[in-house]
Amino acid sequence: MRIGKILFILSCILIYSIHISANAKAFVEYSSPKSSLESAIVKELKSDDSVSAVINLINHSFNLPQKLKFTFGGDDGPLYDSTNNEIIIPYFFIEEVKQRFTKAKYSETGVNEKQATMDSLMHIMFHEFAHALIFMYEIPVLGKEEDAADGLASVLLIEFFDGGQEIALSAADLFYLESEDRTELDEQDFWGEHSLDLQRYYSTLCHVYGSDPDKYKAILEQDYFSEYRAIYVYRNMTIS
Numbered sequence: 238m239r240i241g242k243i244l245f246i247l248s249c250i251l252i253y254s255i256h257i258s259a260n261a262k263a264f265v266e267y268s269s270p271k272s273s274l275e276s277a278i279v280k281e282l283k284s285d286d287s288v289s290a291v292i293n294l295i296n297h298s299f300n301l302p303q304k305l306k307f308t309f310g311g312d313d314g315p316l317y318d319s320t321n322n323e324i325i326i327p328y329f330f331i332e333e334v335k336q337r338f339t340k341a342k343y344s345e346t347g348v349n350e351k352q353a354t355m356d357s358l359m360h361i362m363f364h365e366f367a368h369a370l371i372f373m374y375e376i377p378v379l380g381k382e383e384d385a386a387d388g389l390a391s392v393l394l395i396e397f398f399d400g401g402q403e404i405a406l407s408a409a410d411l412f413y414l415e416s417e418d419r420t421e422l423d424e425q426d427f428w429g430e431h432s433l434d435l436q437r438y439y440s441t442l443c444h445v446y447g448s449d450p451d452k453y454k455a456i457l458e459q460d461y462f463s464e465y466r467a468i469y470v471y472r473n474m475t476i477s
């Protein structure tokens with residue numbers, strides 16, 4: 238009886254695994270590195286579980302109508318190519334993100350540049366995944382699709398990952414760092430498909446705050462919005 242029960246449970250696990258694998262439509266491909274720097278990035282991506290965590294969540298939670306390839310490498314991106322149903326994230330972009338965090342001296346904080354880069358990469362993967370979902374299911378989007386993609390990325394991180402708020406905060410920090418590239422606005426900023434980096438930063442903070450207003454109440458204190466460095470302050474104040 239007991240053996241029968243065990244066999245039954247094992248069968249269920251097996252059937253479940255086969256079901257998962259049959260639906261495992263999201264997968265990753267690494268383009269051949271063209272330099273030692275790209276080789277190092279590939280090594281870092283493979284040694285970290287951030288990429289596989291995103292892929293696993295997609296395959297366990299979404300029954301995609303077709304295969305979806307995440308390609309690391311390439312000359313352009315991050316982007317979603319609807320023709321091939323492919324998400325492309327270039328190595329140079331990952332290095333650029335890491336350099337931004339490195340220059341911002343993230344290692345002086347609780348989040349080192351490697352972790353901040355991987356966190357941001359998870360947000361970017363889910364952002365592009367949102368574009369793929371919108372295309373595959375022809376989902377109507379009111380307002381900017383880019384904002385919808387940011388929102389879904391933050392919500393998936395916050396709802397499905399332990400410490401997902403912290404991951405989203407790294408993505409917010411990246412938006413803030415990118416906003417520093419811009420010293421003045423031109424017309425393109427107003428008709429462009431993306432919201433301003435600073436708006437993306439605040440929107441992401443709003444999602445984090447809304448997920449747990451008590452824990453993240455310091456986000457509301459305007460003083461902490463005024464200085465980039467102060468981001469660490471509210472982290473240190475609110476995370477125990």
Ligand SMILES: [Zn+2]
Nearest residue numbers: 364368383386
């Ligand atoms: Zn986008």
